[in-house]
Amino acid sequence: MIKIIIQIPYGKEHVDLEVDIPHEIIAPNKVEVRDESEIIVNALSKPVGMKPLEEFIKKNDRLLILVNDATRPTPTARVLKEMHDLLKNHSDVKFLVATGAHRGPTESEFRYIFGDIYDEFKDQIFVHDARKDGDMEYLGVSSNGTEMYLNKMVTEIKNILVIGSVEPHYFAGYTGGRKAFLPGVAAYKTIEMNHKHALSDAAKALALKGNPVADDMDDAMHVLKDMNVFSIQTVLTAEHGLYAMVAGDLFESFDIAVEKANEVFCAKYSKKGNIVVAVAPYPMDIDLYQSQKALENGRLALEEGGSIILVSKCRDGVGDDAFLDLLCSAKTCEDVMHKIDEGYKLGYHKAAKMAQIGVNAEMLAVSDLDDKTLRMSKLEPCKSMQEAFDRAVSRIKEEGKEPYAVILPQASLTVPLLEE
Template identity: 50%
Template sequence: MKINIPYWGEELNISLPKQNVGEIVYPNTVELRPEKEVISEALKNPLNSPSFENFIKGNEPILFIINDATRPTPNAKIIDLLWSKIKNKDIKFIIATGAHRGASKDEYIELFGNHYSELLNKTISHDAKNESENIFIGKTQNGTEVYFDKLVFKAKKIVYITSVEPHYFAGYTGGAKSFLPGIAGFKTIEQNHALALKSTAKALITDGNPVREDIKEAYDLLAKNKQIFSIQTVLNKDHKIYYCVCGETHEAFNMATGKAKDVFSVEIKDKADIVVAVAPYPMDIDLYQSQKAIDNSKLALNENGIMILISSCRKGVGGETFLKLMSSARNPDDVFDKISKGYKLGYHKAAKLAEIMKWASLWAYTKLDPKLLENIFIKGYWNLQKAIDRALEIKGNEKIMFLMDASMTVPRVAPRILHKNKYIYSPTSEKIKSKKSINFDAFFDD
């Protein structure tokens, strides 16, 4: 049986005996309406806010915040729809890079589409490491020192465009995450992301999630004296706009997370001994971002199983700190020992990977050198078919599960009911928690 797998704008083809093909998992299918209609309705009917047209009235400068190219946010589509209303306004754009590098020319074109040339000189990429460009505004209850880009700090009227999907430690992307980490200082991001090591920082959870609550508090410090209009989208499995909600940040975000869960929280019949985790474009930009696919896929993998990551990693590894920590460790346990001596931004990625490596094998088909991957306890393959065949040799006549959009799909195992002395699959919306976890809370003094 032939299986087609998306890979950097093309398809990979592998062959499998039919009896070895397990579940092929995509985000849930949802009914779509015309994208312009969805966005226009949201702009006219925002939550706890004037309509977009009323919001932008007057001559006051307007700052737009957009996500960078590591996110699937449909920036160009939305800017195109807004263009007739904003083109004659005093506008500037800032790309919310967080701690990522600045946008390349190709990424600028991708982000702005038809309006690249008109907006190029009105746009900057946020630089988290440039201390002179980030202003301190206070501390959160967790002690996070909050620095935000001075362009955002000085702006009175802000519009931001984002997309809401599951996030492996912040619960979901979107909402106030456009500000932290989006336009925050490096120290702020580092202190906030250290909270990702806590056990309550996980996908689909916002209440009680220390990372998300810290983000919200930091945002509120900034927002109290500003006019802010959010445009928050939810995409379907093909990155088409399924839902859009606008207006006040927190209310709109809460509405969007429910819709995102409908798309990306996917029920599976059972866990598998072999799971193929596909990180599709744009989350395949590097290994640092592809780790999200690994973290989601662990929820579908049996203990002592094999996970095979498929990601082009077209821009390399990403996250130098994360790579150095993993490469310097003798084994996964040593990763935790090093983190316990002091956290640096990127260590949360290493911790999440090492957690999985304690109970499963991690392989990868990427453009990265297998020798490099071996240094961070990942078995690399240049040939995907060989990786699949070898996994079957090791695990025997098992079914392989394919998560075709593992970066955003959060699998949950359906419970079983006892029927005539046999357990059978019982579809439900109830979430089943993974049994395997590491207690990272020991790293914190509460």
């Protein structure tokens, strides 16, 4: 077969990969993109199930805007820019970065999130800290037994504007919508109890009905039924262009955005590969903890016993300590699963998902993380993309099989669906 060169994203750049075996490339679908400003203005002026945003803002004397942190490519800055005139004339508007259990933003990340309005509103911007118990208020128990503690700013201000983005999520079903509240502004204990449900086989991409993680998130909204919420849900293209935006009622806007997200991120492929390249593209390559999503999507296209290659710069290192501690404390992927049975901590769900792959496949990694850390994480380090790929090809051939590769240049954003 003739060698071809495929450009593989790595951080903000690309590296070349020479491929001379049968393969297919799975990526988010190309969709037609209309004028961005027109999409935003139309959504805000014609929301579903609610009156226009202008009326919502003007009739409420206090307003809290929930925004995603920098681990999501949500076009928060672009949306805020369109509503700038409404916000600057409001008597009491505050912003809360819904970090979930993530760290707070750096200065450059604040500017990425808020864009042109950052300097003007910076004194009105707050960051959720899930570990500050004094900032939380108890609101009840979910049907799955999760104790609901959420940030007091939400319950005190009550008039909430949510800006989110919707795409498939490997255990919550989808991001966006109710996810701004749980885990977005929930207490660490609440997030931990919710994320433990990620160990369930029912917690997977595209699953909402019967997914215990998604059920908990819906329950969080039921305990917040007295809130006055205006939702803005965006759907992006793989290149982070704005494909669609739906505003208004939290649940109605989310349901419509889910359908639009499927048009972008659910990609058909012809057959499973015994080699899968799973890339965590920027900004989802921030750390290993976040990059695990790429592995999880990649496994959907992986033949049992094959090799999966995680490609992620991991700019901030590993991420969650519990995640790495569990992986480091176990000698094998099987041991990881046994240790989780002994007791759960937040972060263990990611370790469990990685271990489940490692039980039945070889896991290689191309990353800026040091070799020792990668090996402790049950990933075999490779110095380059080409080395990792060639190594996987050699292994498959040594086993007497014909190598076939499935390459996901944006695995964090791609849900492979096998053609029937």
